[in-house]
Amino acid sequence: MNAVAGRQDTVLVAHPSAELYGSDRVLLESVRGLQEGGARVVVTVPAEGPLISELLECGAEVVLCRTVVLRKALLSPRSLPMLLPTSVAATWRMLLLLRRLKPQSVYVSTLTLPLWSVLPRLLGLRVVAHVHEGEESARPFIKRALAAPLLFASRILVNSRFSEAVLHAAQPRLRRRTTVVDNAVPGPPTPLALRREVHGDARITYVGRLAHRKGVDVAVEAFAELTASGSAARLDIVGAVYAGNEGYEEQLRQTIRDLGLQDRVHLHGFQPDVWPYLAEADIVLVPSRADEPFGNTAVEAILAGRPAVVSDTSGLREAAGNYSSVRLVPPSDPGAIAEAVEKMLAQWSWYCDLAAADAVTAAGRHSPELYRSRIAAHLLPSRGSYVKGKA
Template identity: 55%
Template sequence: MTRSPRAAILVAHPGSELYGSDRVLLESVSGLIADGWDVLVTVPADGPLIAELRRRGARVELCPAPVVRKSVLSPRGFVRFAATSLRGLRRGSALLRRERPAAVFVNTVTVPLWIGLARLARIPVIVHVHEGEGSASPLVKKVLAAPLLLAQTVMANSAFSVEVLRSAFPALGRRATVVYNAVPGPEHRRPARPSIEGDLRVTYVGRLSPRKGVDVAIDAIAELERRGVPARLDLVGAVFPGYEWYERDLRRKVDEERLQARVAFVGFQPSVWDYLGDGDVLLVPSVADEPFGNTAVEGILSGRPVIASATSGLLEATDGYRTAVTVRPGDAASLADALQSTVEHWADAAALLEVDVRAAEERHSPASYQRRIAELVRSTAHRTTTLSPR
């Protein structure tokens, strides 16, 4: 591999999909490339993210790295984690020696090995925190946050995420900088329907995961059916490997409630805008803490009302938007109430959609985000005149 004459930034990421933190990573990489850096992204496995990274001008290299997940707590998971750590230690060290990056940008706290490798190599570290488990035990919070104490710069995607860090180590809370996620809107936004005639078209976008409350969304559609309010739900997303059982449970629930004509499993889609444009309202029914709520912002940018759980970072993501409503997490009846109210007050919401779209475009501008990321990396990298990318 030919080394670019420009100074390099190594970006470490835990996966290769195209969900929330993956899409934010694309904007971070674009900002670094626009600032003149030679960006090398390392991921542990192949996936659709790689083609997007290359399209934006980044180099990509597969390198094993242990990813902190709940499966690590099982004996088999721990053995696999330890084995991957050994391979990642060897391959990662070699990669850092070869590239000699000006800084290492670690995207999420779930790949702490890169923080340690960078510090051992005396390379400055920037960590972008996308996680916020406010309900986790104090011990778990400290274990997850401890590697961040080695980083020169810590940034987080919400004030909620910063508070979680502060609860683990007050010093991290004082050091962390909030940078709201860049959320690009659709290239061509479809206008909302002038009135709801026939089925209310409900959309869910995201992983099919217990913590995302997809089962609650199905229960809400069943409740509307009992009330005589016709609605259909598109589930746009797929399960994480190892959670296939959850999709089976969801499909069983659909069968038991006789909702086969009301609930569609669309699967993962690289672009969600057509599905949001086809829908009338977006659901974000998470039952666990969310560090932010990219999907909620995408719903607003698409010009659709959003109904989200009143929890953690979702409250922050929906704050100030008049067409966004929050409900009790895990409460299918409350979700159904909000959906029914959307039908009954459609004209009122439709009149406010454009104002909310403009506010979201300003708050989550990719251009502003990219400039901010470039500034933080530049100030951390301690570049010399000979390595300056400009």
């Protein structure tokens, strides 16, 4: 409660999608934290999706409000004629929503919603932006353009030290307003027992979006190397493409056919509950090609007590590199992935023990309860605030 006004604070939460991938699941924990802090939480998303039912179930209000979701493809001179009228129309819709809700604070989830970082601040509202992106390899102009709206934010939260470094390189003036808050990653509802014996029938699993940058095809090629010796291993792929990228899934299926793996590789599509699939897994692959700001899927594998083979890059290294049951491999290297899996299987009993210990460590490091309290402290004045660098 707002002790001064004697009424409940309203926090408007702006999120760029209604899916249920990494940043979407972290958003759910942010909403729960604000509710536990006594706030009325209203979430605005630009389109329908499975996230909405999850938000409603945890007690948040949801409002559809189409706005500009800034993708790199829009940051070009050719896109400006389309972007400007879209921004004008979106600004009007946002103004109407802000006038109706009269929020005390606005929480902007990800840096792809530039208008939500700017407009409420111009109206005198407190704006806290939460950055889940970090692409060090992007062109300097794009990185500066994506980060520029954050110059209006009152406070900026980032999900990793890697993301923080990328952000500050793009906009050094943001340093004094930035705090790292480790992602909340809820573990499985009950412990998932790991098979203590694997006899040539290893069950390998990938969980995440189907995209070239995620390296799903690299995982398939690595699996082909593993099965070349005649083992009875299988690969389960859990996830789907984003709208407009359907061609990647078609290409992935063609690769599976070309390698003769139709009976060994199973595509399960998007699944809102990944734990049953991780329960069936022996080893999890996180084969991203490109920079990742963090590594929620890697942490989920560790929380499930599964050894993981993870690309040695960016935020993935930060998220998973300090765990003994994780092997880091060069990105885009199927041979390295296959070799890492074979070494794990050769020392399987040892890796089972390492994975069990790592699951306990990860559960404390990514505690949803701790994360929720930190989010509430940053958004709700009555809860106080954390000192920079201590959150």
